[in-house]
Amino acid sequence: MFANSQILTATNTVPAGLAVFPQASVVSDDDLPLEGGQVLHFAKGAEIFGQGERADCLYKVVSGWVRTYRILRDGRRQIEGFHLAGEYFGMEAGAAHRASAEALGSATILVVRRSHLNEIAARQGDVAATLFRLAVQGLQRSQEHVAMLSHKTACERVAGFLLDMAERADAGKRLDLPMSRQDMADYLSLTIETVSRTLSQLQADGLISIPQSRTIVLEDREALEDMCE
Amino acid sequence: MFANSQILTATNTVPAGLAVFPQASVVSDDDLPLEGGQVLHFAKGAEIFGQGERADCLYKVVSGWVRTYRILRDGRRQIEGFHLAGEYFGMEAGAAHRASAEALGSATILVVRRSHLNEIAARQGDVAATLFRLAVQGLQRSQEHVAMLSHKTACERVAGFLLDMAERADAGKRLDLPMSRQDMADYLSLTIETVSRTLSQLQADGLISIPQSRTIVLEDREALEDMCE
DNA sequence: CCGAGTCATTGTTCTGGATCAATGGCAGGC
DNA sequence: GCCTGCCATTGATCCAGAACAATGACTCGG
Numbered sequence: 001m002f003a004n005s006q007i008l009t010a011t012n013t014v015p016a017g018l019a020v021f022p023q024a025s026v027v028s029d030d031d032l033p034l035e036g037g038q039v040l041h042f043a044k045g046a047e048i049f050g051q052g053e054r055a056d057c058l059y060k061v062v063s064g065w066v067r068t069y070r071i072l073r074d075g076r077r078q079i080e081g082f083h084l085a086g087e088y089f090g091m092e093a094g095a096a097h098r099a100s101a102e103a104l105g106s107a108t109i110l111v112v113r114r115s116h117l118n119e120i121a122a123r124q125g126d127v128a129a130t131l132f133r134l135a136v137q138g139l140q141r142s143q144e145h146v147a148m149l150s151h152k153t154a155c156e157r158v159a160g161f162l163l164d165m166a167e168r169a170d171a172g173k174r175l176d177l178p179m180s181r182q183d184m185a186d187y188l189s190l191t192i193e194t195v196s197r198t199l200s201q202l203q204a205d206g207l208i209s210i211p212q213s214r215t216i217v218l219e220d221r222e223a224l225e226d227m228c229e
Numbered sequence: 230m231f232a233n234s235q236i237l238t239a240t241n242t243v244p245a246g247l248a249v250f251p252q253a254s255v256v257s258d259d260d261l262p263l264e265g266g267q268v269l270h271f272a273k274g275a276e277i278f279g280q281g282e283r284a285d286c287l288y289k290v291v292s293g294w295v296r297t298y299r300i301l302r303d304g305r306r307q308i309e310g311f312h313l314a315g316e317y318f319g320m321e322a323g324a325a326h327r328a329s330a331e332a333l334g335s336a337t338i339l340v341v342r343r344s345h346l347n348e349i350a351a352r353q354g355d356v357a358a359t360l361f362r363l364a365v366q367g368l369q370r371s372q373e374h375v376a377m378l379s380h381k382t383a384c385e386r387v388a389g390f391l392l393d394m395a396e397r398a399d400a401g402k403r404l405d406l407p408m409s410r411q412d413m414a415d416y417l418s419l420t421i422e423t424v425s426r427t428l429s430q431l432q433a434d435g436l437i438s439i440p441q442s443r444t445i446v447l448e449d450r451e452a453l454e455d456m457c458e
Numbered sequence: 459c460c461g462a463g464t465c466a467t468t469g470t471t472c473t474g475g476a477t478c479a480a481t482g483g484c485a486g487g488c
Numbered sequence: 489g490c491c492t493g494c495c496a497t498t499g500a501t502c503c504a505g506a507a508c509a510a511t512g513a514c515t516c517g518g
Contacts, residue, residue: 070372070376072376072379073457073458074380074458076379076380078375078376078379080372080375091365091368092365093362093365093366093368093369098369098372099372121357128350128357128358128360128361129357131361132357132360132361132364133322135361135364135365135368136320136321136322136364136367137322138365138368139320139322139364139367139368139371140322140327142368142371142372142374142375143299143309143327143328143371145371145375146307146309146371146374146375146378147299147301147307149375149378149379149418150301150305150307150378150418151303151305151418151476153504153505154504154505180464180465180466181465181466181467182465189378189379189380190505190506191505191506191507192465192466193466193467193468193505193506193507193508194504194505194506196466196467196468197467197468197505199467200467200468212514213465213466213467213513213514228302229302229303380506382474382475383474383475409494409495409496410495410496410497411495419475419476420475420476420477421495421496421497422475422476422477422496422497422498423474423475423476424496425495425496425497425498426475426497426498428496428497429496429497429498442483442484442495442496442497459518460517460518461516461517461518462515462516462517463514463515463516464513464514464515464516465512465513465514465515466511466512466513466514467510467511467512467513468509468510468511468512469508469509469510469511470507470508470509470510471506471507471508471509472505472506472507472508473503473504473505473506473507474503474504474505474506475502475503475504476501476502476503476504477500477501477502477503478499478500478501478502479498479499479500479501480497480498480499480500481496481497481498481499482495482496482497482498483494483495483496483497484493484494484495484496485492485493485494485495486491486492486493486494487490487491487492487493488489488490488491488492
């Protein structure tokens, strides 16, 4: 897969001139030099890949938001995560995608074939290290998800969700969330009614305000943080 | 208890390429060529590494069972996973361990320094690919954990847990679990009482029998599988 | 402007698992 | 053997959030 590469280097020493990635709206230390990838546009609700399809590519959000989810045996939909600009998704250990991915609004996605990534890794050793780090970061995010689901109350889940989204979207007080209440519910493992009720309660308590249903203003961030402990 | 500094200094002088790995009970395609790692023994309940400590090593279970867990802000303990012979744990993206690891019974663990792994990867290219795959497998296991916690009933969680453990331990009908009811509860996000009650109920329904409290016989595996859907 | 469809909110009832509490088994120490 | 402490089981009560139901707000196409 990603042959001839060093792994687990503690520091990233990529010379800036090599990393060519003009479309990226966010360039972080964790960025891979993905020259040669294909930039695609997806309309609202469009499927980027589906559960069970062959997993040949790695994906990166250039702009917009993406949700990845799985349909469980009992028919319920579990949203595994929301992915913002600069974030990667679609990593698989096996040959098939275990989840589906859809654009939340309209979204621009960079798609890189795994075989192509392999070639890049052969030229630039620390690419393998970065891939490993991305996978472990995904693991950690999933473990945070587990911690969130374990015993937390609806209020703690929603407050933590808002803070997480605000941080990752680099939002100030005002937070525009492109997902529906159903999406939030399927991510937080609550019902749509409980999400709605909890948001109303947070507004009644003055911690947030909701000028439009998908715009949330964090009025008292400190109190929200206290709420998640 | 083992001081971490001992482990770390000792591995520095191991000549690469000569040491073998005789104790390994499982050798699969996913195995890394970990010559030069140090094999350590841990007594029941001994800490292998602690939350917040520097993460310099990768760990592999040679024999025995290991639990990894985090103490959450509210003081609760979330068990992230149980690790059996042949499985890896202790992967971190950052410099510090986000979890603690303890031996469940007595356990033998192979410890490899990340820097040493780096050297191996430089000689053998597919090591990087294997590390990536291991990380993604950990991610998938965590996502299964999320699916299990989301909306499943106590009964479904316990039945699924028993089947998962039986499969990974390669057990037939008879399953010897080295962990306490509290460990199961902290993994499944239930209380110890609910775990106990559920096991009793499964026994009353004839799906399992419990000759000793830590030995569980799967009397009707099909019904257990139906239960998790 | 209207009508249809989607999404969000709010009220009511009900249930699964948490919590509190008490008892029962089993192992190790003396 | 008995005591002590830990772990597991079982019972009773309570509560957060699910499920059901109805209404209200917003959007888009015509």
